[in-house]
Amino acid sequence: MHGGARLIIVCGLPGSGKTTHAKLLESRLRAIRFSPDEWMDALSLDLYDEGRRERIEALQWKFARELLALGLTVIIEWGTWGRVERDTLRLGARALGAAVELHYLAAPADVLFDRIRRRDREHPPIEREQLLRWIEIFQAPTPEEMRLFDSPEAIS
Numbered sequence: 001m002h003g004g005a006r007l008i009i010v011c012g013l014p015g016s017g018k019t020t021h022a023k024l025l026e027s028r029l030r031a032i033r034f035s036p037d038e039w040m041d042a043l044s045l046d047l048y049d050e051g052r053r054e055r056i057e058a059l060q061w062k063f064a065r066e067l068l069a070l071g072l073t074v075i076i077e078w079g080t081w082g083r084v085e086r087d088t089l090r091l092g093a094r095a096l097g098a099a100v101e102l103h104y105l106a107a108p109a110d111v112l113f114d115r116i117r118r119r120d121r122e123h124p125p126i127e128r129e130q131l132l133r134w135i136e137i138f139q140a141p142t143p144e145e146m147r148l149f150d151s152p153e154a155i156s
Helices: 018-029 036-042 050-069 083-095 109-119 128-137
Strands: 006-011 032-034 073-079 099-104
Touching: 006 018, 006 050, 006 083, 018 032, 018 073, 032 050, 036 050, 050 073, 050 083, 083 099, 109 128
Parallel strands: 006 073, 006 099, 032 073
Antiparallel strands: none
């Protein structure tokens, strides 16, 4: 691997604990974390504006590749709901010689909804029906897909 370069993809639905997990990894691994929600909040953008979200994610991926090429550890906290998106990130990082981990976080619908309500971050708030639709759309990583990724390194 290229000087220890590592991409960590944090995958899951809203309320699954992605941000909490990614921040813990960021601190313990001295990594650089990319979260479109935080950038959108900082720019006072609508979290539901998919066009702007896509542009921010594209910019974050550009920076992430540059950092991986320097041998650093990068965390992508986008949710990565689809296999194709995860494959694109994995293959792009591997092309740079980086190790690639996938951290999949899951929870039952009731737990997700309770966490979303308690954090009170989205305006307008995410409704239960919306979350249930997202659960249907979300492509959870299969065991076969998980085998395509490197094992997570132990963190202290």
